[in-house]
Amino acid sequence: MSFSDLGLMPELLRAVAEKGYDTPSPIQAQAIPAVLAGRDVLAGAQTGTGKTAGFVLPILQRLAADAAAPQRAPRVLVLTPTRELAAQVADSSRSYGKYLRIRTFQVFGGVNINPQISALRDGCDILVATPGRLLDLAQQRAVDLSKIQVLVLDEADRMLDMGFIPDIRRIIKLLPDRRQNLLFSATYSDDIRGLAERLLRNPLSIQVAPRNAPIELVEQRAYRVQKEHKRHLLVHLIREGKWPQVLVFTRTKHGANRLTQQLEGAGIRAAAIHGNKSQAARVKALDMFKHGQITALVATEVAARGLDIKELPQVVNFELPNVPEDYVHRIGRTGRAGAAGEAVSLVSSDETGLLRDIERVLKRSVPILPTPQFEIVESAPQAQGGASGSGGGARHGSHQANHGGERREGHRAPAQGARRGGGGARQWRGRAH
Ligand code: AMP
Numbered sequence: 001m002s003f004s005d006l007g008l009m010p011e012l013l014r015a016v017a018e019k020g021y022d023t024p025s026p027i028q029a030q031a032i033p034a035v036l037a038g039r040d041v042l043a044g045a046q047t048g049t050g051k052t053a054g055f056v057l058p059i060l061q062r063l064a065a066d067a068a069a070p071q072r073a074p075r076v077l078v079l080t081p082t083r084e085l086a087a088q089v090a091d092s093s094r095s096y097g098k099y100l101r102i103r104t105f106q107v108f109g110g111v112n113i114n115p116q117i118s119a120l121r122d123g124c125d126i127l128v129a130t131p132g133r134l135l136d137l138a139q140q141r142a143v144d145l146s147k148i149q150v151l152v153l154d155e156a157d158r159m160l161d162m163g164f165i166p167d168i169r170r171i172i173k174l175l176p177d178r179r180q181n182l183l184f185s186a187t188y189s190d191d192i193r194g195l196a197e198r199l200l201r202n203p204l205s206i207q208v209a210p211r212n213a214p215i216e217l218v219e220q221r222a223y224r225v226q227k228e229h230k231r232h233l234l235v236h237l238i239r240e241g242k243w244p245q246v247l248v249f250t251r252t253k254h255g256a257n258r259l260t261q262q263l264e265g266a267g268i269r270a271a272a273i274h275g276n277k278s279q280a281a282r283v284k285a286l287d288m289f290k291h292g293q294i295t296a297l298v299a300t301e302v303a304a305r306g307l308d309i310k311e312l313p314q315v316v317n318f319e320l321p322n323v324p325e326d327y328v329h330r331i332g333r334t335g336r337a338g339a340a341g342e343a344v345s346l347v348s349s350d351e352t353g354l355l356r357d358i359e360r361v362l363k364r365s366v367p368i369l370p371t372p373q374f375e376i377v378e379s380a381p382q383a384q385g386g387a388s389g390s391g392g393g394a395r396h397g398s399h400q401a402n403h404g405g406e407r408r409e410g411h412r413a414p415a416q417g418a419r420r421g422g423g424g425a426r427q428w429r430g431r432a433h
Contacts, residue, residue: 001023001024001029002022002023002024003016003017003021003022003024006024006028006029006032006033006036007032007033007036008032008057008058008061009061009064009065011064011099011100012057012060012061012096012097012099012100014099015095015096015097015098015099016053016057016096019095019096021053024050025049025050025053025054025208026049026208027043027045027049027050027051027054027206027208028050028053028054028057030054030204030206030208031043031051031054031055031058031182031206032054032057032058033058034058034204034206035054035055035058035059035062035180035182036058036061036062038062038180039180039202039203039204040180040181040182040200040201040202040203040204041055041181041182041183041200041203041204041205041206042183042196042200042203042204042205042206043182043183043184043185043205043206043207043208044185044186044187044188044205044206044207044208045184045185045186045206045207045208046186046208046328046329046332047155047186047329047332048332049208051154051184052088052089052092052154053092053096055078055152055154055182055184056089056092056093056096056097057096059076059093059126059150059152060093060096060097060100060102060126062149062150063075063076063100063102063125063126064100064101064102069125071123072121072122072123072144073123073143073144073145073146073147074105074123074124074125074126074127074143074144074145074147074148075125075126075147075148075149075150076125076126076127076148076149076150076151076152077127077129077134077145077148077150077151077152077171077175078126078127078128078129078152078154079129079130079131079134079151079152079153079154079159079164079168079171080128080129080130080154080155080159081130081154081155081158081159081161081162081164082108082130082158083108083109083110083130083279083282084282084286085154085155086106086107086108086128086129086130087106087108087283089106089128089154090104090105090106090126090128093126093128102125102126103123103124103125103126104124104125104126104127104128105119105120105124105126105127105128106127106128106129107120107127107128107129107130107133107134107137107143108129108130108133108279109130109132109133109136110278110279111279113133113136113137113140113142116133116137116142117137117140117142120137120142120143121142127143131159131164131167131168131171132164132167134167134171135167135170135171138171138174145171145174145175146174146175146176147176148175148176148179149176149179149180150179150180150181150182151172151175151179151180151181151182151199152181152182152183152184153168153181153182153183153184153185153195153199154184155184155185155186156183156184156185156192156195156196157185157186157187157188157189157192157325158186158329160189160191160192160195161323165191165195168195172199181199181200181201181203183195183196183199183200183203186325186328186329186332187325187328218315218331218332218341218342218343219341219342219343220331220342220343220344220345220366220367221342221343221344221345221366221367221368221369222344222345222346222347222355222366222367222368222369223344223345223346223347223368223369223371223372224347224348224349224368224371225346225347225348225371226348226349227348227350229374229376230318230319230346230348231259231262231263231266232374232375232376232377233346233371233372233374234248234259234263234316234318234346235263235266235268235374235377236372236374236375237316237344237372237374238263238268238295238296239268240372241314243295243313243314244292244295244313245289245292245295245312245313245314246295246296246297246314246315246316247289247296247297247299247312247314247315247316248296248297248298248299248315248316248318249298249299249300249301249315249316249317249318249319249321249330250298250299250300250318250319251300251301251319251321251322252300253272253274253275253276253300255318255319256272256273256274256298256299256300257272257274259272259298259318260272260296260298263296263298266377268295268296269293269294269295269296270294270295270296270297270298271284271285271288271289271294271296271297271298272285272297272298272299273285273286273297273298273299273300274299274300275300285297298318301321301326301329301330312341313341313342314341314342314343314344315330315331315341315342315343315344316343316344316345316346317330317343317344317345317346318346319346319351320345320347320351320354320355320358321354322354324354324357324358324360324361324362325361327358327361327362328361328362330343331343345366347368
């Protein structure tokens with residue numbers, strides 16, 4: 001199947017071809033014709049499945065075909081849980097729509113509201129927004145939502161986790177009753193089902209991966225390690241594996257900052273990304289990561305949600321998430337667009353229960369491999385308090401991994417085997433059906 005089989009207009013086909021996509025992903029193959037036909041859609045799709053193009057392409061086409069367009073007020077509203085996702089969806093919309101005269105604008109919190117107010121005055125067709133900021137703008141009468149024809153809830157499960165549902169309800173009250181609704185969610189809880197039932201009319205249900213299943217292409221493994229030794233093991237893994245790029249998840253913002261300093265202290269270029277960082281700092285960190293200027297991006301759950309980092313080969317769970325579904329989201333950062341990825345979890349004895357919960361959701365075990373020997377290198381306390389790469393007075397000691405909890409032998413994962421080749425071709429290779 002090709003994109004032209006899906007009924008897309010030449011301007012969109014051209015933009016898609018320039019992106020290098022030649023085969024629609026499974027979600028695109030199903031969602032594009034349905035959205036073009038004006039149907040509501042309920043899609044169970046993780047990040048990395050190509051879901052964004054799955055809704056953006058047909059929406060652009062519907063807008064382009066609508067001659068009687070209002071001048072200023074947006075006709076499409078996309079709600080996302082995070083600023084990063086809002087920015088990414090808006091970027092995708094602009095790049096897929098580059099041969100059309102459709103204006104996309106994004107608004108989110110954490111930055112000055114005034115430039116957003118004046119930009120909205122100029123008008124846009126597609127508005128991508130995080131819920132809180134959109135409500136602020138609506139209260140200040142800076143945005144008119146009465147012309148919305150299509151509402152998209154992207155990563156609805158995450159919006160629910162983040163407590164955005166009351167905001168979303170308030171926003172929906174500001175929209176016209178007659179509209180098309182699209183709901184995307186990686187996981188399905190009863191709350192999401194309830195939301196979908198209230199919101200969607202006779203939706204087409206699309207499920208591109210089994211419920212709560214991880215992306216098949218991600219190779220998962222875990223190491224047992226004492227909490228206080230995790231950072232040394234991480235340094236060892238990055239060095240030995242010569243990892244060019246790794247996304248590391250910590251549970252807290254403070255933990256992300258501390259680990260970033262520790263990695264820097266070990267001579268590994270790193271930056272942290274979390275909710276306490278300014279938008280500018282987050283964009284800068286992400287940019288440096290994407291351009292290979294730093295090796296490790298240390299992130300909390302929320303900050304990393306929806307990040308589209310092309311073909312990220314490596315994710316590390318420095319700490320396991322409390323909610324098993326978050327594990328699915330985290331490892332969904334790798335293996336994007338059909339590329340293979342590796343997800344490594346560092347599991348301390350107090351996390352054994354969390355690992356068990358994750359395995360229950362995955363319906364499979366995560367192979368636990370023998371912990372490699374790694375070196376413990378303590379940086380000497382520094383007078384300036386900052387981390388530096390020089391590491392004068394480092395205390396070295398070889399460490400034979402001490403396995404706190406019970407140890408299970410894993411089926412040894414097909415270590416480097418499943419790595420992707422070349423990387424040039426952007427053909428859809430996922431088998432997420
Ligand atoms: P998403 O799940 O929407 O975040 O998209 C994941 C990644 O897949 C993005 O980097 C897209 O650029 C890429 N992508 C989307 N559709 C295709 C396709 N049909 N072929 C190859 N790559 C794609």
